[in-house]
Amino acid sequence: MDAQQNTLEIKNLTVEYIVDNEVVKAVTGVNITIPAGKTFGLVGETGAGKTTTALSILNLLPLPAGRIVSGEIFVNGQNVFGLAPERLREMRGSQMAMVFQDPMSSLNPIKTVGEQIAEGMRIHRGLGSKEALIEATKMLEMVGIPGSRVSEYPHQFSGGMKQRVIIAIALACNPDLLIADEPTTALDVTIQAQVLKLIRALKENSRMAMLMITHALGIVAEVCDFVGIMYAGRIVECGTLADIFDDLHHPYTRGLFGSLPDIENRRVELKPIPGLIPDPMDLPPGCAFHPRCSYARAECSRDLPNVKWLSDTHYISCHLYNETSENKL
């Protein structure tokens, strides 16, 4: 596909961290494409490399530990790794914005929420202070907070409201790409439902592309168009929502679904994935999932599985499907 058509294109991204002179392979060979107006859910457990992938898009990896080994990331067709720092700063906040997981620690406690929303508008949209504050009030109302609270401080808001404020900051300059890192994980379930509704409304009313990072498949089912399942730094299965929820192929994907209690039938036994998530400093050879996989064969501990396309939208990285895609689990 032409790079111009997609809001985000990540090509063959590999990221390492150097910790205590040892190499941690955080992300390896990740490809993600998000067309305008679509939402991509990146799913995985702790240490899978989800947040590292997100930070790479903004070129915000912690330095000097983090290092982009290879790969390219295009936002609106521009390679973010090739940009001058000033140009990159212009893009952050205006073309791409990020919502962080923890609403308690990502707001400035000594600035009013209005000032924090207005800041980006002054910098990126060139608005004057008064104008920006009026716009900020509108943004607050858009995320469901009364505009009258624009000059209050973060501590005066509850957790769900703080997360709405953060969403308002991210959306202040109409970004083309929104990266949301576990945006509802810290929230109670009824408040989470409110925030998810807001996110869905945003999706319907704009052409914004979204990268949604989460460990919860329930949230993916609710807001995403595409899903990538990440394990030990690689995307092991990727497809449309229907590909993953109706036609999953990877044993790890199946393990994730099997680990979730069935809300309709409480008697269904959980089928957890045995073993533990591997240490990224010491990944097993071959397919990193093989020590936990009940389908593992000789080649799984030896060779890295190739990517196999099952359809135009659905690919998988697993030796089970080397010969055929018919080996249903």
Added chain:
Amino acid sequence: MGETLLEVKNLKKYFRVAAGTLHAVDDVSFTIDQGHTLGIVGESGCGKTTLGRTILRLIEPTSGEMVFGGKDLRKLGTREMRYMRREMQIIFQDPYSSLNPRKPIAETIEEPILLAGLIPDTDKRFMRVLELMDTVGLAERLINTYPHELDGGRRQRVGIARALAMNPKFIVCDEPVSSLDVSIQAQILNLMKTIQRDTGVTYLFITHDLSVVNHFSDDIAVMYLGRLVEKAPAEALFQEPLHPYTEALLSAIPVPRIHNRRERILLKGELTSPINPEPVCRFAARCTKCMDICTKEEPPLIEARPKHFVACHLHKAMVS
């Protein structure tokens, strides 16, 4: 039906805060049968953790009774209570902060046995520690490791082994899987179920995760701002919730499925404050079915259907 192991009667725990009196647990009553699991669900600040700790007298209640195995726990002296604690244990949410970082895990598991003087012989005590580690699925080679060397799932296994060390009859589990990844969470839930099947232990399972509580509990109690608003067998609660709050809570669960999705009831606003609450229904302000009476009188907990209790003006007590 099994025998009642624990009966909680009109339990209250109020805290004095600058703004007034915080009603963390307000007039909560329920019973748990031997070998059963009662799940307590609710959102942040509903009082579920305070309830668990108050039952164990880790926090002294303001008023009310906890009758455990026929004994009123509040009437026990320090020594008797300490003795009683062998039978009632707790597993904490955060396996990172509830283990002593300076002790190898074997010592953490051994400590309660040592303190109680249950097994004076060192070798036999060591065998017991190995046995407990085996029960919770910790490899013997980990015996001298420190908590920081273990991942979250294994640390939680240590916490469970420590709780099991005294062969307790009753364990309060305060969000035991909330900080774990889903694949590990399922391992721990299955482990706790196996332990219950083998030992007949009774659980009070506190969580905010409704799909987990449904899977794990026999009965479920829903708390809202210090009040128990509904209690029923798990199946009845999920199939036919009576309280509008329970209904909204259940509909808010993100279901990992893309077909046959249910309509969602969205609640307005957020939790109000549990400080100096008015004597009215605490959920009234957010309730989609609020009536006049709801802002005038506080609904009592009544048995609306067999074993199905609810505190809501929409429902009338069963005529027996």
